[in-house]
Amino acid sequence: MAKEIKQKRLIFDIVLVFILLVVATAALFVWKxxxxxxxxxxxxxxxxREGNEIIAELPLNVNIEKTVGSGATNRxxxxxxxxxxxxSTCPGYQDCVELGKISLVGEKIVCLPNRISVSIEx
Amino acid sequence: MRxxxxxxxxxxxxxxxxxxxxxxxxxxxxPTILPGVKLGLANALTIFLIYSVDIWSGVGVxxxxxxxxxxxxxxxxxxxxxxxxxxxxxxxxxxxVKRLTxxxxxxxxxxxxxxxxxxQTLAACLIMQSAELIIxxxxxxxxxxxAGAFVGALSALLVKKLGGKLPHKK
Numbered sequence: 077m078a079k080e081i082k083q084k085r086l087i088f089d090i091v092l093v094f095i096l097l098v099v100a101t102a103a104l105f106v107w108k109x110x111x112x113x114x115x116x117x118x119x120x121x122x123x124x125r126e127g128n129e130i131i132a133e134l135p136l137n138v139n140i141e142k143t144v145g146s147g148a149t150n151r152x153x154x155x156x157x158x159x160x161x162x163x164s165t166c167p168g169y170q171d172c173v174e175l176g177k178i179s180l181v182g183e184k185i186v187c188l189p190n191r192i193s194v195s196i197e198x
Numbered sequence: 199m200r201x202x203x204x205x206x207x208x209x210x211x212x213x214x215x216x217x218x219x220x221x222x223x224x225x226x227x228x229p230t231i232l233p234g235v236k237l238g239l240a241n242a243l244t245i246f247l248i249y250s251v252d253i254w255s256g257v258g259v260x261x262x263x264x265x266x267x268x269x270x271x272x273x274x275x276x277x278x279x280x281x282x283x284x285x286x287x288x289x290x291x292x293x294x295v296k297r298l299t300x301x302x303x304x305x306x307x308x309x310x311x312x313x314x315x316x317x318q319t320l321a322a323c324l325i326m327q328s329a330e331l332i333i334x335x336x337x338x339x340x341x342x343x344x345a346g347a348f349v350g351a352l353s354a355l356l357v358k359k360l361g362g363k364l365p366h367k368k
Contacts (some may be wrong), residue, residue: 085302093347096312100340107336128327164367166274169226171233186233186331188280188322189273 110182120160120181124152125193136179136196148190159194160183166190209339210251210364215259218243222267230331234318235341238311238349240267245292245307245353250361253293260285280321287317303357311346312339 078095124132124144134154141153141162150162152170158177164170166189175185184195221239230236240263240302247256264281268274272281295301301309315338325330 085300085305088300089302089304089308089350092301093308093343096308096343097340100343103336103339107333110336125328130334159286166273168271168277171230174229175233186326187320188233188325189276191326193326193328 079197115191120196120198122152122154123195123197125195145190145192148192150187150192150194151164159196161185161187161194164190207251207255208239208283211247211255211259214243214247214255215262218263219267224272226271230333231339232341233305234315234319234338235345237345238314239352241288241307241310241314242349242353242356244289245303245350246356246360248292248296249303249353249357250364260289276325280318281326283321284314284317287320288314291303303354304347307350307353308343308346311349312342315339315342 102187118119122134122136124134126145126176130157131146132142134140134142134161136154136157139155141151143149143151148165150165153160153162157162158179160177161172164172164187166172166187168189172185172192176192177196178185178194178196179195181198184193186193221243225236225239228237240260244256244260244263247259256317262286265278268277268281270274272278288310291313292306295306295309306359316335319332319335322334323329
């Protein structure tokens with residue numbers, strides 16, 4: 077009896093995971109189509125925000141290194157059409173630095189602890 | 199909880215907490231493609247506690263774990279907000295799914311993992327004051343499903359192999 081219930085649960089679980097995988101794959105494609113994989117544009121702008129406020133707008137095709145943010149700061153580097161966070165004052169994992177380069181319109185680097193985001197926009 | 203065995207239970211919960219801290223720590227070495235993508239190994243121990251000991255042990259150990267691991271390996275004050283949002287949504291979901299649905303451990307873990315990601319994305323939206331960040335939930339749905347199913351299988355193994363042998367039950 078208990079074994080039967082267990083087997084039933086396993087089947088339910090497998091079906092659930094399968095359905096979720098299908099939905100999630102679809103979601104991934106939606107995300108890509110919304111900007112996760114947009115075409116590279118040379119005249120794109122690098123927009124830096126602190127919270128919701130735009131604190132800098134830089135052209136993607138001009139190489140520059142710049143420190144942004146008030147108080148807690150991040151150093152960003154624009155080089156050959158790519159942007160990356162080269163350092164951050166945030167403690168811990170430093171996801172933003174680890175993430176590496178972005179180069180496509182719609183891509184974004186977010187430093188959650190410092191509330192600073194860098195995105196490439198048209 | 200029977201008072202007679204409280205020392206054994208305390209020891210069991212301490213060992214579980216220590217192990218979940220190690221899992222959290224080890225995961226910081228795994229590079230991520232996207233922030234938020236992670237295995238969530240420590241959750242296997244939370245699920246193990248919910249199934250083999252009791253709900254409150256699961257609540258206690260996982261809450262202390264997120265506090266300590268954010269303090270030790272994370273970005274302390276703000277990281278705790280993310281951890282807590284993820285934890286709250288995930289834990290609540292896991293309890294409800296366990297109680298109210300026919301799903302087993304893998305289902306509980308997978309839905310918990312997805313809700314953890316949703317909770318953290320929502321926390322990000324709140325802290326960054328930007329609703330559009332919610333879009334990051336889309337790719338996390340896939341990683342959450344895969345990681346959750348894997349951790350669920352691991353939890354099922356833990357419950358099966360160790361669940362009946364816990365000292366505090368003897």
